[in-house]
Amino acid sequence: MEKKTNFGVIGLGGRGCGNLREFLDIPGVRVAAVCDKYEDRAQQGVKIVEEKTGEAPEMYLDYKELLKREDIEAILCFTTWITHARIATDSMRAGKHVAIEVGGAASIEECWQMVRASEESGKFCMLLENCCYDRNEMALFHMVKQGMFGEVVHLEGGYRHDLREEITSGRENRHGRLFNFMHRNGELYPTHQLGPICKLIGVNRGNRMLTLCSMTSKSRGLNVYLRDTKGADYDITEYPFNQGDVTTTMIRCANGETITLHHDCSLPRPYSRNYVIEGTRGIFQENSHGGEYFLDTMGEKGREPQFYPFAEDIEKFEHPLWKKYQVDGVHGGHGGMDFLVMSAFVDSVVHHHQPPIDVYDTAAWMAVTCLSEQSAAMGGMPVPIPDFTNGMWIDREPYHRGIFCLEEVCMDYFEEEKQ
Amino acid sequence: MEKKTNFGVIGLGGRGCGNLREFLDIPGVRVAAVCDKYEDRAQQGVKIVEEKTGEAPEMYLDYKELLKREDIEAILCFTTWITHARIATDSMRAGKHVAIEVGGAASIEECWQMVRASEESGKFCMLLENCCYDRNEMALFHMVKQGMFGEVVHLEGGYRHDLREEITSGRENRHGRLFNFMHRNGELYPTHQLGPICKLIGVNRGNRMLTLCSMTSKSRGLNVYLRDTKGADYDITEYPFNQGDVTTTMIRCANGETITLHHDCSLPRPYSRNYVIEGTRGIFQENSHGGEYFLDTMGEKGREPQFYPFAEDIEKFEHPLWKKYQVDGVHGGHGGMDFLVMSAFVDSVVHHHQPPIDVYDTAAWMAVTCLSEQSAAMGGMPVPIPDFTNGMWIDREPYHRGIFCLEEVCMDYFEEEKQ
Numbered sequence: 001m002e003k004k005t006n007f008g009v010i011g012l013g014g015r016g017c018g019n020l021r022e023f024l025d026i027p028g029v030r031v032a033a034v035c036d037k038y039e040d041r042a043q044q045g046v047k048i049v050e051e052k053t054g055e056a057p058e059m060y061l062d063y064k065e066l067l068k069r070e071d072i073e074a075i076l077c078f079t080t081w082i083t084h085a086r087i088a089t090d091s092m093r094a095g096k097h098v099a100i101e102v103g104g105a106a107s108i109e110e111c112w113q114m115v116r117a118s119e120e121s122g123k124f125c126m127l128l129e130n131c132c133y134d135r136n137e138m139a140l141f142h143m144v145k146q147g148m149f150g151e152v153v154h155l156e157g158g159y160r161h162d163l164r165e166e167i168t169s170g171r172e173n174r175h176g177r178l179f180n181f182m183h184r185n186g187e188l189y190p191t192h193q194l195g196p197i198c199k200l201i202g203v204n205r206g207n208r209m210l211t212l213c214s215m216t217s218k219s220r221g222l223n224v225y226l227r228d229t230k231g232a233d234y235d236i237t238e239y240p241f242n243q244g245d246v247t248t249t250m251i252r253c254a255n256g257e258t259i260t261l262h263h264d265c266s267l268p269r270p271y272s273r274n275y276v277i278e279g280t281r282g283i284f285q286e287n288s289h290g291g292e293y294f295l296d297t298m299g300e301k302g303r304e305p306q307f308y309p310f311a312e313d314i315e316k317f318e319h320p321l322w323k324k325y326q327v328d329g330v331h332g333g334h335g336g337m338d339f340l341v342m343s344a345f346v347d348s349v350v351h352h353h354q355p356p357i358d359v360y361d362t363a364a365w366m367a368v369t370c371l372s373e374q375s376a377a378m379g380g381m382p383v384p385i386p387d388f389t390n391g392m393w394i395d396r397e398p399y400h401r402g403i404f405c406l407e408e409v410c411m412d413y414f415e416e417e418k419q
Numbered sequence: 420m421e422k423k424t425n426f427g428v429i430g431l432g433g434r435g436c437g438n439l440r441e442f443l444d445i446p447g448v449r450v451a452a453v454c455d456k457y458e459d460r461a462q463q464g465v466k467i468v469e470e471k472t473g474e475a476p477e478m479y480l481d482y483k484e485l486l487k488r489e490d491i492e493a494i495l496c497f498t499t500w501i502t503h504a505r506i507a508t509d510s511m512r513a514g515k516h517v518a519i520e521v522g523g524a525a526s527i528e529e530c531w532q533m534v535r536a537s538e539e540s541g542k543f544c545m546l547l548e549n550c551c552y553d554r555n556e557m558a559l560f561h562m563v564k565q566g567m568f569g570e571v572v573h574l575e576g577g578y579r580h581d582l583r584e585e586i587t588s589g590r591e592n593r594h595g596r597l598f599n600f601m602h603r604n605g606e607l608y609p610t611h612q613l614g615p616i617c618k619l620i621g622v623n624r625g626n627r628m629l630t631l632c633s634m635t636s637k638s639r640g641l642n643v644y645l646r647d648t649k650g651a652d653y654d655i656t657e658y659p660f661n662q663g664d665v666t667t668t669m670i671r672c673a674n675g676e677t678i679t680l681h682h683d684c685s686l687p688r689p690y691s692r693n694y695v696i697e698g699t700r701g702i703f704q705e706n707s708h709g710g711e712y713f714l715d716t717m718g719e720k721g722r723e724p725q726f727y728p729f730a731e732d733i734e735k736f737e738h739p740l741w742k743k744y745q746v747d748g749v750h751g752g753h754g755g756m757d758f759l760v761m762s763a764f765v766d767s768v769v770h771h772h773q774p775p776i777d778v779y780d781t782a783a784w785m786a787v788t789c790l791s792e793q794s795a796a797m798g799g800m801p802v803p804i805p806d807f808t809n810g811m812w813i814d815r816e817p818y819h820r821g822i823f824c825l826e827e828v829c830m831d832y833f834e835e836e837k838q
Binding site for chain 2: 150151153154162211213215216217218220221224225244245246248250252255256257258260262264267268269270271278279280281282283287288292294295296299304305306307378379380381382
């Protein structure tokens with residue numbers, strides 16, 4: 001019988017349950033324990049595992065109790081944004097690798113705590129940034145690493161998603177976004193596009209983010225929505241939400257790249273991650289049909305450059321991991337990327353190597369949230385982004401050559417496989 | 420015979436000659452004098468006027484001589500960016516209304532000089548921001564003023580145009596961009612989208628721009644292009660251009676709107692002004708097919724919002740001026756907007772009323788350039804944007820109800836006409 005590795009899963013709201021279902025499909029995993037502070041959610045987790053595997057996991061309401069289990073090698077944490085860092089730190093201190101759902105940090109100190117816990121325990125912490133494994137993002141990564149865009153100089157991304165219903169129903173559905181929108185004001189959810197961007201330009205490996213400036217718009221969207229849908233008498237209809245409808249953030253990197261991010265979740269709009277890559281030899285920009293691109297090799301003399309649909313050409317640029325994934329069968333939510341990012345975590349746990357997104361990446365990407373709040377509060381003042389590697393970024397090598405690697409050299413894996 | 424008004428035209432490079440040709444098609448204008456510091460260009464201006472009207476204008480090499488002409492009522496200035504403000508100031512001081520081609524300011528002081536010259540002379544200064552009169556921009560203006568986007572909270576725009584050939588040929592074609600890219604670093608050309616944006620949200624009339632932050636990327640595009648096209652031995656191939664390839668600027672307004680601008684002219688890319696309007700009831704974003712939009716009235720319950728092609732629906736939202744223009748016959752360059760913006764200027768000169776884009780608009784929009792340079796040089800530090808109205812913006816009424824008006828109330832003009 002196949003040897004299985006024991007995992008514990010903490011946080012079983014909507015997203016946690018969805019992830020748990022997919023996680024159980026990854027070969028070699030056994031969910032030995034589930035935990036949620038709400039008993040009904042924890043029970044739901046037990047039920048999912050039992051239904052899918054025939055074996056009931058232990059149920060916990062206090063994650064610190066779960067962390068005492070010596071048979072558990074690694075933790076997946078799908079709790080609210082502001083509990084990710086502390087659960088990650090506690091997990092590593094308890095001798096377990098940990099993967100956490102995305103979200104921003106509440107303070108720089110909690111980012112340092114994760115870094116110190118990882119360095120001192122030898123355990124790793126991986127942000128489950130699924131968008132790093134999206135088909136588009138990986139094809140673009142592949143193209144950039146092959147030099148097709150030349151030297152990359154500017155990038156844009158965003159989390160532009162009409163979440164008014166989810167946010168305003170935060171008390172009924174126990175979703176943490178509501179309280180964040182009530183009390184905070186900044187780039188609350190930076191990593192969906194920042195993660196892929198950082199991987200593209202080698203952040204923490206020969207590059208790093210140096211400073212950022214943020215500015216936030218007025219806050220109007222949620223109140224208008226509440227008036228329309230819940231009426232004037234609903235108790236939070238006139239709540240003075242702190243979170244501006246749109247937060248803009250500019251980031252400057254050590255190698256001179258700039259990144260523009262937009263956080264935009266409380267206005268009526270179609271979904272977009274607003275990905276833009278601009279280099280000396282080409283451009284990609286997301287649009288509502290997946291994206292469009294132009295490379296200088298596609299230009300004709302005397303003719304204005306024009307965009308070409310990316311979806312029509314993506315097969316030409318497919319990342320080797322996605323070629324393999326399509327043959328094996330694309331699996332699960334968000335177009336398959338959730339399954340891939342959790343598989344990457346399992347691969348690292350099982351093979352005892354560092355994960356493709358490590359604690360330095362996790363800390364740097366998450367830190368953008370609290371830094372953005374501070375910059376915005378100071379009218380857009382530039383604020384320094386800490387170097388969580390303490391200088392190691394300057395000559396840091398890629399970690400490993402595994403199939404889920406997000407570093408340049410990892411293309412070799414597939415080259416070797418071909419031969 | 421129709422009474423004609425005498426104009427002088429200064430600056431007859433490529434753009435000046437193109438504008439001159441169209442200007443001569445506007446009823447009631449007579450170009451009595453042309454001027455360029457290069458004699459061949461001035462002669463070219465004479466030739467154009469003579470060919471189109473049968474009457475040769477006086478030719479000048481020194482614009483100050485031209486400004487002495489008492490029979491000339493107004494000036495059009497199509498010179499290099501850094502000479503616009505001083506020629507505008509001198510023109511008003513010489514008792515003439517003036518219109519200037521777009522471009523950014525070199526200093527805040529030269530913006531104040533324009534404002535003071537206008538206030539003291541009673542003459543006006545109008546930035547010829549043609550994009551304010553673009554068909555798309557006017558339809559969107561019309562929609563916003565009808566409340567279709569709800570309350571506008573965030574806007575984006577850009578000047579994203581591959582000008583590598585034009586910039587690097589700056590010495591041969593005597594185009595000023597080259598020297599700007601050599602020596603400056605910031606948002607060099609903000610007004611194409613900022614102008615329409617400011618009109619949309621009532622800047623200088625109940626609103627104003629308060630602060631901005633700018634960040635610039637590394638500069639790589641021009642050197643790569645020069646190596647490719649002119650070779651390693653060309654004298655400026657390795658010139659260390661100051662201008663970063665992409666400048667990002669965030670602006671915050673008194674009424675809480677944020678504006679993101681991108682200046683992006685030295686990388687291979689299709690043209691875009693990158694227009695985005697986001698309000699509490701809808702969104703528009705430019706794309707390579709004109710644009711796409713979503714209004715909350717278009718949503719279906721339980722279905723993710725999606726974008727609809729704007730080009731297919733634009734007739735429903737057509738601005739009254741454009742309805743009339745299409746009946747009368749769309750005329751001239753850049754899809755007809757050049758003709759409209761110059762017609763707006765002529766209309767104000769002939770009818771002795773303030774222009775739709777006045778000296779306060781001109782100063783505020785142009786000021787973004789030098790402020791952006793300073794902010795970028797300080798790492799993105801927020802810098803204050805002067806209030807060129809000295810407080811008048813707080814309760815300033817729209818100027819007039821003419822057909823070219825860019826204010827809210829001017830819709831009345833067309834309403835009355837209908838009856």
